[in-house]
Amino acid sequence: MSTNLYISLSHKSYLREPDSTELGRKIISESINMMDALGFEQFTFKKLAAAIGSTEASIYRYFENKHKLLVYLVSWYWAWLHFTVTFQTHNIQNPRQRLRRAIEVLAKAGLDDDPNVSHIDERILYRVVVAESAKVYHTKEVDAENKDGYFLEFKRLCRHLAQMVLDINPAYPYPHALISTAMEAAHQQMYFARHLPSLTEVKDAKHPEEETTFFLKHLLFSAIDCTQKQSKLYEHE
């Protein structure tokens, strides 16, 4: 991949651009490690400050609170994934092949082969996103934060992939619903495989990313290619 990847976000979940200073970058990279180790609930700015040899007050100059820091991390992830999808599908003309590749990128983001080009370790961030990203939009402030553009990166990737669906079958009626479901499912199935294995056939032991990829490809392409009359699905037979 690129050797000098700079991901910029289209909103200000931060107070001060963390990429611009040493402390800011330490906040980002160590918060990823800590959220991975402790989980979002046990993670605090006090613990983070101790870990990077700084103070709570200094961290508060970069992020209003830990929720906004999570918003930043998750947005960064989706922006990075969007970039990766664009890069990996760049020269693929065939629309089916293109979507197939995009699904692979989505399901295998945790296997990133060239991580750590920036101060962000994408593989650890991937685990944080799998475990915590639902908390980003499941709050009472969701509408206000949506207005502030906090979910643009997610929505943009959804739109991009939905367009790929329409390139295959312009008549498919639920492209965005299908893709948002798949984006969530990619993470959920990985999480279930590890923690609630009876909810999925994906096995954590071997190659969960491969199996998730298979499942998602089957799910998406069968939906997109479904020739059965729409009405047939709702009728008695």
Added chain:
Amino acid sequence: MSTNLYISLSHKSYLREPDSTELGRKIISESINMMDALGFEQFTFKKLAAAIGSTEASIYRYFENKHKLLVYLVSWYWAWLHFTVTFQTHNIQNPRQRLRRAIEVLAKAGLDDDPNVSHIDERILYRVVVAESAKVYHTKEVDAENKDGYFLEFKRLCRHLAQMVLDINPAYPYPHALISTAMEAAHQQMYFARHLPSLTEVKDAKHPEEETTFFLKHLLFSAIDCTQKQSKLYEHE
């Protein structure tokens, strides 16, 4: 539906059975209202105590903390939904018709026509589950809580519906993954329709439950009926 519905859970997320006392029932019914109004993060036992004219200490005798109370509520919801699915599909012989009915129940749980048979208002609880249920298993304690049986109600319904899938097509390779994806998607699409509408074709304005039902039926039946060779999906063409 039933006039005297008693849902029992197969684990003890509570310290004292809340159904057995007046205070316990008030804790349950008012916590549902409060979580709906304030969201899980802003909800506290102190506020709940004030609302029901009791004290924090008294509530702590029923639940160790607010997370366990949420576990209780979400488990109750899945047990209730399982009961409803079983009841509504009881006399349907045709397996396709049976799954169709089950999907309708899943997607229309928020429209429950005969709510409030117990002290629990299923329609408000539905909104709480849509907004907050992901937090139940996205914690560092997920494995320990899984061992304690906290997710049995969810897993049991997943197994039940997965069996319906296999009754239609015994060769379908991902019945549990498909159903767990659909169970989550049913809630997500409703949530997206309201809060992040660009992520879905489901419109909050009209009949989001109907559109979600259509989407899920299409998604599930096309996957189950997919005759395309599995291998075809991974090949160049």
Added chain:
DNA sequence: ACATTTTTGATAGTATTACTATTATACATA
């Protein structure tokens, strides 16, 4: 090189949250 601005660290402090402990009283039951 010097003055200025910005950033950070150190320290302190507040309100709220998430509990635990104790005791007295009301209430139900045997």
Added chain:
DNA sequence: TATGTATAATAGTAATACTATCAAAAATGT
């Protein structure tokens, strides 16, 4: 009537989630 159980009232603690102040250090402009 005695006895146990449930609740309310009160108090208190440790941790969390911040905010404010000030001085030192670092970066920046000229």
